[in-house]
Amino acid sequence: MEINKNAMMIYKNIIFVFLFSFILIFPATVFSQTNQNDIPDWVRNTAYWWSQGDISDSEYKNAMKFLIENGIISISSQNQNIVDMGDFYTTYDEPNDPYYDEIMFWAMDNEELMVNLSGINAIKLPHDVEIKFMQCNEANAFYSSEERQIQLCYEFIDMMRNIQSEYYDSEEEIRHAVQDSIYETILHELGHGLVDMYNIPITGKEEDAVDQLSTIILLQEGQQGIDALYAVANWYDYFGQQITGIEQLPFHDEHSFEMQRFYSILCFVYGSDPERNYELIDFVPLETEQEIQRWSWLCVEEHEKISNSWNTFLDPLWN
Numbered sequence: 001m002e003i004n005k006n007a008m009m010i011y012k013n014i015i016f017v018f019l020f021s022f023i024l025i026f027p028a029t030v031f032s033q034t035n036q037n038d039i040p041d042w043v044r045n046t047a048y049w050w051s052q053g054d055i056s057d058s059e060y061k062n063a064m065k066f067l068i069e070n071g072i073i074s075i076s077s078q079n080q081n082i083v084d085m086g087d088f089y090t091t092y093d094e095p096n097d098p099y100y101d102e103i104m105f106w107a108m109d110n111e112e113l114m115v116n117l118s119g120i121n122a123i124k125l126p127h128d129v130e131i132k133f134m135q136c137n138e139a140n141a142f143y144s145s146e147e148r149q150i151q152l153c154y155e156f157i158d159m160m161r162n163i164q165s166e167y168y169d170s171e172e173e174i175r176h177a178v179q180d181s182i183y184e185t186i187l188h189e190l191g192h193g194l195v196d197m198y199n200i201p202i203t204g205k206e207e208d209a210v211d212q213l214s215t216i217i218l219l220q221e222g223q224q225g226i227d228a229l230y231a232v233a234n235w236y237d238y239f240g241q242q243i244t245g246i247e248q249l250p251f252h253d254e255h256s257f258e259m260q261r262f263y264s265i266l267c268f269v270y271g272s273d274p275e276r277n278y279e280l281i282d283f284v285p286l287e288t289e290q291e292i293q294r295w296s297w298l299c300v301e302e303h304e305k306i307s308n309s310w311n312t313f314l315d316p317l318w319n
């Protein structure tokens with residue numbers, strides 16, 4: 001009788017230590033399921049031995065890891081509970097000016113590489129978001145919170161075809177560069193959308209922040225993403241070269257200057273993998289070895305800091 005009573009007390013002690021220790025180790029997690037019947041004896045023993053100081057913290061943590069990895073205890077953080085309630089989808093407005101008919105059909109034919117719907121729909125959305133190709137009477141792209149739309153103007157595609165034809169010779173290369181530039185633009189507008197839909201805090205220019213987001217996503221797509229970023233760099237270089245005097249710089253604009261956006265892309269691509277992209281240093285006006293070292297160090301630091309920051313927000317949003 002006495003022995004059974006002791007056994008019961010030890011058992012209760014183990015359960016208490018076990019549950020209490022979870023609260024200590026995982027303060028930010030929520031248990032959605034706990035089935036103590038499924039907890040193996042060796043884990044119970046581990047909890048007891050840990051409470052007695054007979055095994056180390058790391059051995060105890062390994063036992064906890066086993067429970068989580070084998071689904072005996074499932075945990076979920078608040079962010080992982082974000083439910084995907086919507087998708088991006090495309091529509092094409094009939095242009096008023098028949099000049100843009102051909103561009104509309106071109107956009108339809110090139111949609112897969114230009115929008116990458118299956119890729120961007122891996123992001124959880126609180127509602128559907130329309131990607132609307134349309135005539136806007138300006139060469140631009142927008143995110144509209146009220147209309148739940150990304151608007152991409154036919155004029156913008158037309159402009160991009162003209163710009164990229166200055167940098168590439170073959171039709172094939174131009175087509176790729178235009179597709180890539182539009183894809184980056186959609187990622188940029190998608191960034192504005194995420195900031196709006198999830199109230200992501202931005203401390204600085206939102207335009208710079210979403211430029212960084214599109215760059216980070218493209219860098220995760222390997223060489224194809226880097227090629228896309230070079231196409232975008234051409235676009236900034238093209239407009240940057242039109243500026244011939246300081247009085248032409250748009251100081252009032254919400255965007256950074258075109259050449260700043262150009263060098264930001266170079267810095268990010270370089271910073272993501274300095275050994276692979278070391279040739280980019282040649283495009284930056286750096287004179288001394290000291291300047292090169294400083295730029296190089298800053299770009300690596302900047303890339304790491306900003307991609308970590310964005311990934312903190314993005315990780316829970318991927319399906």
Ligand SMILES: [Zn+2]
Nearest residue numbers: 188192207210
């Ligand atoms: Zn923008």
